[in-house]
Each structure stands twice: as structure tokens, then as C-alpha cells.
Amino acid sequence: MAEPVFRGVFALELAGGAAPGRPALSPEEAGELAARIGRDLAALVEGVAGLDLVLAAAHFDPAEALRPGWPLHQRLAELHARAPGRGEGPRVLAFGADAQGEVPLPFQAEAALAGGGLRVLPFLLAGPAGAVASVAEALEDKLLQFGMARPDTALAAQDGFHARIEHARYLSAHDLAAMMAMQYENQGLAPLWSLVEAALLAPRDVEWLDAGPEPLLRLENGEVRMALFDPSGWCAHYQGGQAAEGECERLQRVYEHFLARQRQLAAVLEAHGIPVLYVHADGSGDPRILLAQAS
Known part of the structure; x- marks a missing residue:
């Protein structure tokens, strides 16, 4: 049975629709951004700090995050399952470019979908089933209204991706789906x-x-x-x-x-x-x- 997880995204609204200059962060940058994201989420909901946070420090079109089987989040879950340190306390794991600056295939965004004004970084929270369920319920209630990233988190993303970011916020996968449904209705x-x-x-x-x-x-x-x-x-x-x-x-x-x-x-x-x-x-x-x- 798959380990219970909460699926979310760190959503970056680009100023003027200008595409970011980099597809993914370096290992050091990815770790720093993940730590800030974990801090922001823990400030919103008690219990987040007791879970593992796993982040893809690469940006995607929302449609790539909303695919049957949730493949981006599933890849994060697979990497989380193989990561060292299980049972040694909550972990913060981030995956972006490798040491040579190359982006591994699972986290290469599709070039054909690169022109949108909203880019998302998938993340998941994992841990004991009861703790994940409690945190997930609270995040589903709070993120849409209170999920703006702190300024230093948004700045770290802006600098790391060489992007002009107008807004940076956290969404559950369900929030993102609801947002896309509204966008499709408008279109x-x-x-x-x-x-x-x-x-x-x-x-x-x-x-x-x-x-x-x-x-x-x-x-x-x-x-x-x-x-x-x-x-x-x-x-x-x-x-x-x-x-x-x-x-x-x-x-x-x-x-x-x-x-x-x-x-x-x-x-x-x-x-x-x-x-x-x-x-x-x-x-x-x-x-x-x-x-x-x-x-």
C-alpha cells in the first residue's frame, strides 16, 4: 500500500508572463528553498514540522502537475521512499538540477508548455497516516486563503530561477485543479x-x-x-x-x-x-x- 501523502504545489505567478531563465535550482539552492517552504507551511499548520517535505525544485506548467496518476508527485514519493534517514526524524528533501546543472528526465518540463504565466513546483508531505490526514485537512482549509509565501521565500525562488515573480503561494493539488477549472471556464x-x-x-x-x-x-x-x-x-x-x-x-x-x-x-x-x-x-x-x- 502506498504511503499516505499530501500533494501540493508552490505556485509562481510570473510578472508580465516572462519565462524564468532557469528550469531548475542547483542542489544547494533547492535545499535552501525547501527549508523556507517547510518553515512557511509549518507556520500555517501545526504538525507540518513533524512530517517529511519533498520538493521538486523545478517549475512546470499546471497541466503537467494535473495528470492521471499524479506522475510528478508519484516520482517525488518514489525518491522519498529511497532516500536515507527514514526513522531518524522529519526530513526536508529537494530535487532539482544535478551538480553539473543538468535537469534529470523526471523533472524536465515540457518545452511545448513553457509559455504560461503560472509555473508550479510540486511538493509532498509524508509521514504517519494519522498525522498526514490531520495536516492535509488543515492545509486544504487554509492554503487558498492564507497560503502566500513569505517574502524571503518568494525572493529565493525569483533569484534562483532568474524570474520576475509577481505572486508566490502554496496550493493543494485540489486547489490547483479548482483554479484550472475556473480558468478553463473563462476560456x-x-x-x-x-x-x-x-x-x-x-x-x-x-x-x-x-x-x-x-x-x-x-x-x-x-x-x-x-x-x-x-x-x-x-x-x-x-x-x-x-x-x-x-x-x-x-x-x-x-x-x-x-x-x-x-x-x-x-x-x-x-x-x-x-x-x-x-x-x-x-x-x-x-x-x-x-x-x-x-x-
Whole structure:
């Protein structure tokens, strides 16, 4: 059974959206930042100081931290399990660049997702189950409202990453997910969030996006099947089979917008580490049945 942990992130809001100059901190810098983060969290919630803190001193796009199976946090848990000193008191562990300045593969952020104005450093708290549960409940209650980092912590991150940081704060993984849900709603992507959320929190569930004129998607077993319509199949499905002769040709521009929306949704899902597989739907049958059979 996996050791209980609290998953969190140290979130850096970049001034003007300017990308940090460094992807990860040196071992010495990583240790100093982790110590400050541990101090900040311990000041918020009694009991944090009695747990191990494990930090990835490398920054990522929020979507990289919100992937099925929580791979960044899982990697931290694996490193924590192998670290020396277990049973000798609370530990502060930090992982960033190596002594040569190279960033190990598990903590290399994806270049394609590097342009956002919010970057996050994953961390976890680990220890006895009861202590972790108590601390986790308190942090979930407090971080969103009171989780601003102290000025010297924010300055250490700013100097270490060669970044211009406007705000630095602590969030639980659930806080980050809620923030992303609001952002997606503002961007017109709210219908997609139910699939991302299910992949994160209920990976065994089947979830549909079946709300025309949106693309038709089905999530199962950690992957999404998307109906790939040709023009006639799209017209038959989304126009209810009632389009008059020549009507589908007139709607060609609408169909092209639909294809662009498919590409947009697929890109968001893939940013969250959710693979997208396409199932051809030519309008000769119910595409929902095709997606269910293909899973």
C-alpha cells in the first residue's frame, strides 16, 4: 500500500508572463528553498514540522502537475521512499538540477508548455497516516486563503530561477485543479473539465462529453476516444439528419470550426497526459456506440 501523502504545489505567478531563465535550482539552492517552504507551511499548520517535505525544485506548467496518476508527485514519493534517514526524524528533501546543472528526465518540463504565466513546483508531505490526514485537512482549509509565501521565500525562488515573480503561494493539488477549472471556464473549455477531473480523481469511471455542438468524446481507462466525423457524418449527427439537400455544403464553414474545436480539445487533453484516439464516424450508425465498442 502506498504511503499516505499530501500533494501540493508552490505556485509562481510570473510578472508580465516572462519565462524564468532557469528550469531548475542547483542542489544547494533547492535545499535552501525547501527549508523556507517547510518553515512557511509549518507556520500555517501545526504538525507540518513533524512530517517529511519533498520538493521538486523545478517549475512546470499546471497541466503537467494535473495528470492521471499524479506522475510528478508519484516520482517525488518514489525518491522519498529511497532516500536515507527514514526513522531518524522529519526530513526536508529537494530535487532539482544535478551538480553539473543538468535537469534529470523526471523533472524536465515540457518545452511545448513553457509559455504560461503560472509555473508550479510540486511538493509532498509524508509521514504517519494519522498525522498526514490531520495536516492535509488543515492545509486544504487554509492554503487558498492564507497560503502566500513569505517574502524571503518568494525572493529565493525569483533569484534562483532568474524570474520576475509577481505572486508566490502554496496550493493543494485540489486547489490547483479548482483554479484550472475556473480558468478553463473563462476560456470556453468548461465542458472538457469533467473529463480531466474524472481522469484525475475517478480514473475507473466512464465519462462522456456529449453536448452538441461540441465534439463527441468518451473517457475510459485513462484515454479519450473522440469521434472523427467526415463532413457527411458530421452533418448527419449534428444536424439531426434533417439537413435539406445542399445544406451540408452550405455548413462547410461551421464544420471547419468544429474541426478546429476538436484540435483544441485534443491539445488540452494531451497537455494533461490524457491520450486521444480517434474513431471514424461516417454517419451510418450511432457514433456513441462506435466509441463505446472501440474502448
